Amino acid sequence: MNKGKITIHDISKNLGIDSSTVSRALNDSPRVSKKTKEKILKKAEELGYQRNSLASKLRTNRTNTIGVIVPRISRHFFASVISGIEETAFDAGYEVIICQSLDSYEREKKLVDTLLSNRVDGILISISMGTTNYDHFENYKNNGFPIIFFDRPCEVSKNTNIIIDDLKASLEATEHLILNGCKNIAHFSGPQTIELYRRRYKGYIAALEKYNFPIREEFIFESNLMKQDGIQCAKEILKLPEIDGVFSANDVTAISAMQYLKTQGKKLPEDIAFVGFSNEPISAVIEPSLTTINQPDFEMGKVASTLLFNQINNKTVLNQTTILEPELIIRKSSIKN
Amino acid sequence: MNKGKITIHDISKNLGIDSSTVSRALNDSPRVSKKTKEKILKKAEELGYQRNSLASKLRTNRTNTIGVIVPRISRHFFASVISGIEETAFDAGYEVIICQSLDSYEREKKLVDTLLSNRVDGILISISMGTTNYDHFENYKNNGFPIIFFDRPCEVSKNTNIIIDDLKASLEATEHLILNGCKNIAHFSGPQTIELYRRRYKGYIAALEKYNFPIREEFIFESNLMKQDGIQCAKEILKLPEIDGVFSANDVTAISAMQYLKTQGKKLPEDIAFVGFSNEPISAVIEPSLTTINQPDFEMGKVASTLLFNQINNKTVLNQTTILEPELIIRKSSIKN
DNA sequence: TTTTAAAATACAATCGATTGTATTTTAAAA
DNA sequence: TTTTAAAATACAATCGATTGTATTTTAAAA
Numbered sequence: 188m189n190k191g192k193i194t195i196h197d198i199s200k201n202l203g204i205d206s207s208t209v210s211r212a213l214n215d216s217p218r219v220s221k222k223t224k225e226k227i228l229k230k231a232e233e234l235g236y237q238r239n240s241l242a243s244k245l246r247t248n249r250t251n252t253i254g255v256i257v258p259r260i261s262r263h264f265f266a267s268v269i270s271g272i273e274e275t276a277f278d279a280g281y282e283v284i285i286c287q288s289l290d291s292y293e294r295e296k297k298l299v300d301t302l303l304s305n306r307v308d309g310i311l312i313s314i315s316m317g318t319t320n321y322d323h324f325e326n327y328k329n330n331g332f333p334i335i336f337f338d339r340p341c342e343v344s345k346n347t348n349i350i351i352d353d354l355k356a357s358l359e360a361t362e363h364l365i366l367n368g369c370k371n372i373a374h375f376s377g378p379q380t381i382e383l384y385r386r387r388y389k390g391y392i393a394a395l396e397k398y399n400f401p402i403r404e405e406f407i408f409e410s411n412l413m414k415q416d417g418i419q420c421a422k423e424i425l426k427l428p429e430i431d432g433v434f435s436a437n438d439v440t441a442i443s444a445m446q447y448l449k450t451q452g453k454k455l456p457e458d459i460a461f462v463g464f465s466n467e468p469i470s471a472v473i474e475p476s477l478t479t480i481n482q483p484d485f486e487m488g489k490v491a492s493t494l495l496f497n498q499i500n501n502k503t504v505l506n507q508t509t510i511l512e513p514e515l516i517i518r519k520s521s522i523k524n
Numbered sequence: 525m526n527k528g529k530i531t532i533h534d535i536s537k538n539l540g541i542d543s544s545t546v547s548r549a550l551n552d553s554p555r556v557s558k559k560t561k562e563k564i565l566k567k568a569e570e571l572g573y574q575r576n577s578l579a580s581k582l583r584t585n586r587t588n589t590i591g592v593i594v595p596r597i598s599r600h601f602f603a604s605v606i607s608g609i610e611e612t613a614f615d616a617g618y619e620v621i622i623c624q625s626l627d628s629y630e631r632e633k634k635l636v637d638t639l640l641s642n643r644v645d646g647i648l649i650s651i652s653m654g655t656t657n658y659d660h661f662e663n664y665k666n667n668g669f670p671i672i673f674f675d676r677p678c679e680v681s682k683n684t685n686i687i688i689d690d691l692k693a694s695l696e697a698t699e700h701l702i703l704n705g706c707k708n709i710a711h712f713s714g715p716q717t718i719e720l721y722r723r724r725y726k727g728y729i730a731a732l733e734k735y736n737f738p739i740r741e742e743f744i745f746e747s748n749l750m751k752q753d754g755i756q757c758a759k760e761i762l763k764l765p766e767i768d769g770v771f772s773a774n775d776v777t778a779i780s781a782m783q784y785l786k787t788q789g790k791k792l793p794e795d796i797a798f799v800g801f802s803n804e805p806i807s808a809v810i811e812p813s814l815t816t817i818n819q820p821d822f823e824m825g826k827v828a829s830t831l832l833f834n835q836i837n838n839k840t841v842l843n844q845t846t847i848l849e850p851e852l853i854i855r856k857s858s859i860k861n
Numbered sequence: 862t863t864t865t866a867a868a869a870t871a872c873a874a875t876c877g878a879t880t881g882t883a884t885t886t887t888a889a890a891a
Numbered sequence: 892t893t894t895t896a897a898a899a900t901a902c903a904a905t906c907g908a909t910t911g912t913a914t915t916t917t918a919a920a921a
Binding site: 192194195196206207209210211213214238239240241242243244245246247 | 907
C-alpha cells in the first residue's frame with residue numbers, strides 16, 4: 188500500500204504546520220512549543236514516520252558513523268575489539284559499520300573507498316596482510332580525515348597507531364620457554380612485510396640474546412600462519428630433532444602444529460614445549476592447553492574508538508602510538524615437569 | 525586544506541560543463557560524448573573527486589545496501605553465514621552492513637530501526653534469543669519491505685525463513701547415541717521460547733520414542749546454553765549417575781560440561797557420551813573430539829542473500845520456508861568402544 | 862487598551878547527485 | 892548552402908531533512 192515512505196512534509200501537510208517546525212519538533216528543539224511538539228510526535232507515530240538518515244546526513248554533513256575494517260570478524264581477537272568499539276560508540280551515539288578485508292589488499296582498498304563515499308566520520312582499521320601499499324590512506328590522511336590503526340599499524344609516515352607491546356610479550360614468551368628448560372627454541376614467524384610480525388620476531392631474538400643462546404636461522408620458519416602452515420612447520424621440525432620448544436607468532440599455527448606432532452607420536456610438552464600468541468578460545472581447551480599471550484582486545488577497541496571520537500570532535504590529529512600491555516598466560520603446553 | 529569535499533559542481537565549474545553532464549559522464553551514460561567523458565574523468569581524478577553516496581542514494585531512492593543482523597559475529601556459524609552473504613552481495617553489487625544484536629531484544633529493535641532509517645533495500649536477520657515480540661518486523665513486512673529470517677526463524681505469521689532441518693538432525697544425533705549403546709540420554713536444551721530449540725528438543729524426543737525409550741523429564745536441562753550453563757548442567761548430571769549420554773543443543777554447553785566432568789574424574793565417552801550441535805571449530809580439537817551437527821553455514825548465507833536480492837528486485841515476497849540439510853559429524857566423544 | 866519584547870512558527874535556501882525536458886550543436890541529407 | 896534529424900549538452904526540478912532569517916503570535920509591561 189504505503190509505498191512511498193512518510194516524510195516530514197506529509198506530517199507538515201497533514202497538520203498544516205511548516206516542515207521546518209516539524210523537523211525541529213522531531214529533534215526536540217526548544218524553538219517549538221510543547222503543545223505543537225506533542226501534536227507532531229503523535230502524528231508522526233500515527234503515520235509511521237521514520238526519519239530518512241540519508242537526507243539528514245547529507246544536509247548536516249555529519250554521519251555520526253564510523254567504519255571499522257578488520258581482516259576477519261570470525262577471529263576472536265577482532266570480534267572482541269569490535270565489541271569494545273561498539274560499546275564506546277553506542278555511548279557516544281555513533282553508528283558502526285563493520286567490514287572484513289579477508290586480508291586482501293584489493294578488498295581493503297574498495298572498503299575504504301565505500302566507507303568514504305558513505306561519508307563516515309572516521310575509520311578504525313587493522314590493515315590486511317596483503318597490504319604493502321599505503322597510498323589509499325595517505326590521500327585521506329593528508330586531508331585531515333581521521334584514521335586510526337590498531338593491532339596491525341600503518342608503517343609509513345606519521346599515524347595514530349594503537350598496538351600492543353609485541354616485542355616485550357615475545358621476549359617474555361621466549362624467556363618463559365628458556366626458563367622452563369628449552370635449549371633449542373624454534374620460532375613460527377609471520378610475513379616479515381608486516382611490522383607486527385617483525386616485532387614478534389625481534390622479541391624472540393632479544394630473548395635468545397639475553398641468555399646468550401645462538402640464533403639459528405634454520406629454527407625460524409616464516410609463513411602466513413594459517414592452519415596448513417602449522418602442519419608444514421611441524422613437518423620441518425621433525426627433521427630437526429634437537430628442537431625442544433617453539434614460540435609461535437600466533438595460536439592457530441601452534442595448535443595445528445601441535446596436533447600434527449601428536450599424531451606423529453611426539454609428547455607435548457615433554458618433547459617439545461609450545462607458546463602461542465593471541466589467546467584464541469581454542470587454546471584453553473586443547474590438550475595440552477596452550478600457553479599464550481593474551482592481548483587486551485576489548486580494551487584496545489575502547490581505546491581506539493575513544494581516540495577516534497576525540498579526533499573527530501576536536502579535529503586534533505595526534506599521530507601518536509599508544510602501546511597496550513599484553514599478558515603471558517601460562518598453561519600446560521610450556522611446562523616440562 | 526581541502527576541507528570541503530569535491531563535488532560534481534566543482535568539476536562542472538572547473539571545466540565549464542554542466543553538472544548534469546558531469547554526473548552522466550561519471551556514470552558512463554551514453555548521452556555524453558567520449559571526448560567529454562575523458563575530460564571529466566581526468567579532472568575528477570585530478571581533483572580527487574569522490575562520489576557522495578548519501579546524495580546519490582537519497583536521489584535515486586535506492587541504496588544497494590542490505591543489512592544483516594546476527595546475535596554475535598564471533599560465533600563461527602554466523603561468521604560463515606556472513607561470508608556467504610558477502611560473496612553473493614559482492615557479485616550483485618550490494619553493500620552489506622553487519623550488525624550484532626548480542627541476543628538483546630532492545631538492541632535488535634534499535635538495529636532494525638537504524639538500518640531502516642538508513643534505507644537499506646532489505647534485511648537478513650537471525651533473531652536474538654531475547655526476542656519474543658515481533659511487532660518491529662510486522663510493521664515493515666506489511667509494507668512489503670523485504671526481510672528474510674535465517675537459522676532462527678520468525679515464528680509469527682508468514683515469513684521467508686531459511687532454516688536447517690533441526691528436527692531431523694537432532695533425531696539422528698540422539699539415534700546415534702542410542703545405537704552406540706547409550707541407555708539414559710540427557711538433553712541440554714535452549715530456551716523453549718525459541719522455535720529452533722523446540723525443534724531440537726522434538727528431535728530428541730522423537731528418537732527416544734522411535735526406540736521406545738522412556739522420556740524422563742529430569743534428564744532434560746533447559747538453559748541459555750552459555751559456557752557457565754554447561755558447568756551447571758554437568759553438576760546436575762553428576763547427581764544422576766545413570767546418565768550415560770548427552771545430546772546438547774549446542775557445542776559450547778557440551779564442551780564446558782565435558783571439561784567440568786573430566787575434572788571430576790569422569791571418563792569420556794566411556795562413562796558419558798556426548799553429541800553437540802553447530803560444529804564449532806573448537807569441537808574438532810578438544811579431547812575427546814566432539815561429535816556434532818555441521819550446519820551448511822556458508823550455503824545458508826548464499827541462499828538467504830540470493831532470495832533477498834530476488835525479493836528486492838522482483839518485488840515478489842515468497843513467505844516460504846527453505847530447509848537446508850545438516851550433517852552428523854561423528855568424532856570420538858560419542859563412540860564407546 | 863496600546864506598546865514591546867519574547868516566543869513560536871513560516872519562508873526559503875541548501876546539502877550533492879540524478880533525471881526528464883529543453884536547447885544547442887553537429888553532421889547528414891537535400 | 893539550407894534543411895533536418897540526431898547527438899550532445901544545458902536547464903531546472905527533485906530526493907528529505909536542516910537551519911538562518913523573516914514574520915506572526917503571544918504574553919508581559921506600560
